[in-house]
Amino acid sequence: MGIKPYLITKSLTPENQETPINFIKGDIVNYKLFYRRNHFSYPNFLTSFYFLPIEGLVRFPKVFSLQEIRVLPSKTVKVILECAGNKRELFNPKVFGEQWGKGAISQGKWKGTPLSALLQYTGLLETAKEIVFEGYDFGERTDTNQQYHFSRSLPLEIALHPDTIIAYEYNDQPIPFKHGYPLRLIVPGWYAMASVKWIKKITVIDHEFTGPFQAIDYVYYPNRDSDIGKIPVTTINLNSTIQKPLNLQVLNTGNHTIEGIAWTGRGKVLKVEISLDGGRTWEAAKIFLSTENYSWVRWIYEWQVTEKGEYMIISKAIDSEGRMQPNEPIWNRKGYGYNAIDKIEVKVE
Template sequence: MSNPQDRLNEPTLSTRGLQPENKETPISFLNTDIVPSHLFFKRNHFSYPKLTYSNYWLPINGLVKTPKIFSLQEIVKLPSKTIKVILECAGNKRSLFEPKVFGEQWEKGAISQGYWTGVSLTTLLEATGINPKAKEVLIEGYDKGKRTDKNNEYSYSRSLPLDKALDPDTIIAYEYNSQPIPFKHGYPLRLIVPNWYGMASVKWIKQISLISSEFKGPYQSIDYVYYPNKENDTDSFPVTIMNVNSTIQEPVHMEILNTGTHVIKGIAWTGAGEVSKVEVSTDHGDTWLEAEIEPTYRSYGWVSWTYEWSVYDPGEYTIMSKSTDTLGRTQPLKPFWNRKGYGYNAIDKVEVKIE
């Protein structure tokens, strides 16, 4: 039996909102790179949907040759795959933008990862056949509600371009870490779109439709769009692939440490290519030294890194981390400011005091 005191010492989610529920992963206190479901961050636009699992069906319709309705039992019997995927909310680190932007003030924990098991979306689409006029695949969730800027009720719906939908690693998942996906994370079926921000991975899938034109739903044409200008929509473009990024997990911000040797540790990730190096600075960026990256097989997850820091002079220090990927993308000193606060990926920083 587990010790009750151990449970008291376990990390918990940090609350950003309750109606709807939005909570952060305790990213600094994870002792594994596979996030257990009870520590997986929660991002919702509406209250949780009411579903009847015993009569759950997945229709695929629109521009298909043969519309089909799949039962959950049929889907589970199809050839499956398991992939390690990171899901990062597009608003992760929003609270760090200057000037401040409106929205959930996520710190560094709107990010989690683990093993997802399911069926390639392309397997289901091959079973229905694709009409040559199809350009996008529209995924509608059961979660719905009213928006603050609209009077109508909307389902949470997103589309994917056909080529991304047909990527064999875009899956309709039914398990997370070898267990049924928890209801609050999308049970019974959730779309998983590797390399893209988490808004693309629609939960509680209600139906899938193939369409011939660009989808203009509010969670695609209003939200999850980069707006570089505060006053107008000029030069806006959609949020898709995750930026290269890193987070320092230890030490924590404003921690007091003794002189001596300390291990700086963290995670790094990217939505394109792979993380090729992580650099650490303890002198405000005057010098950068490479951290050690833990070996990992190619996946869609983050890499863990460590850097051994010997410090013997008391004082206040700023520790910085900078990740670079194989496409040559590097974290900038300042983020790309946009008025909805998406895609923050500036060099990470924590302040510590040495005594």
Template sequence: MDRINQPKVKPYLLTRSLSPENQETPIQFIDADMIPDKLFYRRNHFSYPAFSYSNYFLPINGSVSKPIVLSMQEILEFPSKTIQIVLECSGDKRSFFEPKLFGEQWEKGAISQGYWSGVPLRTLLERSGLSEGAKEVVVEGYDFGERTDLDKVFTFARSLPIEKALHPDTIIAYEYNGKPIPFKHGYPLRLIVPQWYAMASVKWIKQIRVIDSHFTGPFQAIDYVYYPHKETDQEAFPVTTVNVNSTIQKPLDMDILNTGMHEIKGIAWTGQGVISKVEISIDGGTTWLTAKLEPSKNNGYAWQSWSYEWTVSKKGEYVILSKATDSTGRPQPTDPFWNRKGYGYNAIDHVKVKVE
């Protein structure tokens, strides 16, 4: 077949499990700041929920002065905002922990980003009125299933402290990249929580409940908790803010290159401030070179693209390292913070290449 007529090869999601469906974004092949929904990573604890959109209503109740039930039409009539934001699974890169940990063996692709549009959660909470003493806002999804560790059926539910729930950019989203949210990503409504790992961004919202205590559901009190010790729960603390991190997208790990000029490129992101610096090392971390940060128009919630032009004349094997630092001064560590559920991996990234 004539090369010019061959179809363009497209990347696909990398499957980690089918039931429930968990698939990675092919992040090494992404060359854009907006991930199409078909390549957006998928993270599920249970099977996809079943409900009728034609009968969809959103209740807001609990410690509020006026419980309300909103129709989709009413929600769409509130002033909206659009935010470009990274969503990263807290288990992203879990497979790189040593010693190995149980759980979905994510590599580098449990992360995606795009434009989410919706109404600020605070707008809806102001409509219902927060009672004095309200502490947390519980967002419950329609997805549910049995947890074998507890021998009981649960819906997926998480809470936010009042301060985070009232953040102006915490939104109840109904669009992704200008279109209704795809069903597999939370249609018709999904909570979007900037700067926190994506377990907080509850999909398929069923109801919102304000409480005057601390939420103790299993996806908050058992899962999504950092446990620093293998055998005990001492010193445990909740998973919240995204760690500063970076990923090398090019060259690929174990690539064979020729001598000459090569572009090293990737992305960096953080849950505090913005990325202020990305450094590259070709000699195992002895010396560090400053990468170029690509012009960015984001509001601080999106990843930062970066690149470095590497001229190599000597044949041999090289380990390329990338290290990001954010504007609060947090650098990527040499070693990750080991925790027994494998959350928040953010050690300096590396790929190995051979130059012939």
């Protein structure tokens, strides 16, 4: 009697479904449960006749075949991809847009060629400032009623980082089409809007890219009614999620293992603390530190509960530079980067 979790359907046009994060065990998410986040309908292009052009401010514009890319030295990175809108439904006041719960996050092994290796073939002109990645996916935006491809840029130092790869495999298999086949940019440590799927073209430019997915979306707007103080969304915030028990679950008295994950796009998670008294006192969870740079860490906390009643369980991650998750989320108009301490409630009877 197979019992399995499914993707949690948020919308179908475009397809947005989240990972059932409470039921993910281990470090590698099977592609079937990898959250799907699309801006448009799936692109329609000839994957059997696929080439990747690199053009713009390069010395030698070049069109790479898949074969040329695959024979270059490869790199495999275990990477979290997290939608910048993960946990959006927890903001209060509510934020319009896709109501992601805690599952717009997944992790697995991406294999590909460092972008820097491809750029060694093309060279860069001295005026190069950003690199633009255009995906095959396109469609109309509701705000401007114009058609756009999904395009994002990276500053040079991120684009040239040895772990920024043009990936062709996920978990030792060709990338599933819904996740970017045949080539997907992987930018470890950044929210996943940066990891452009179905790469159509790479263009080197000498100015700041202002496509709508860079200059309108994926921007923190701290004010409801004005754009004052806006900041682009880049790296993944320090965060944690309690996977077990479930929110509002009913438990027996006795021993329970509280389990979860913690992650960050900058530095490393060093500690996770648990509070069972509303945040007054904290105790360290047992954390399974990793030697990998871009993956979540798992943590557990053995909870002995003898008294019946209602309990709040709070988790808080602390990173290698002493930063910790804030008590309250930093509200922003488009609902990005939620990373307040994670809270659930349970009843013990």
